[in-house]
Amino acid sequence: MIQQLIARYGEISLKGKNRSDFERILVRNMRHAVRDMPEVEFDRVDGRVMVSLNGADADEVTNRLRRVFGLLSLSPVRVVQREIEELVQAGAQVLGDYEQVESASRRLDRPFTFKIEAKRTDKRFPLPSPEIARQVG
DSSP: OOOEEEEEEOGGGGOGGGHHHHHHHHHHHHHHHTTTOTTOEEEEETTEEEEEOTTSOHHHHHHHHTTSTTEEEEEEEOOOOSOHHHHHHHHHHHHHHHHHHHHHHSOOSSOOOOOOOOOOSOTTSSSOHHHHHHHHO
């Protein structure tokens, strides 16, 4: 189940001393897009905006946020404990969900491929990013 979204933005991160003003305006615009969904919360973290759904419909929130100027991408998040076994299980679940959608919606005239890319914002995790990606993949 999708619990959060990661919202990435582009050019405003280059604005120097005005960056926090631009980020604040972006979050304000995101809040406005889901103004009738009070359970949705926003938190600026490491050059991104974490969107906590708190039970809101992920597809509906994603569709609304796609229209917010300045956002480059929205990625679904599944929250797990900081253990490699849980990451591997979550990866298998996501791949299983994706395979079902892919096989139902597209021609299968080429091999199904995927990529795992890890980025540790918490460097206290015992494995480096390439090793996490290798094990989950």
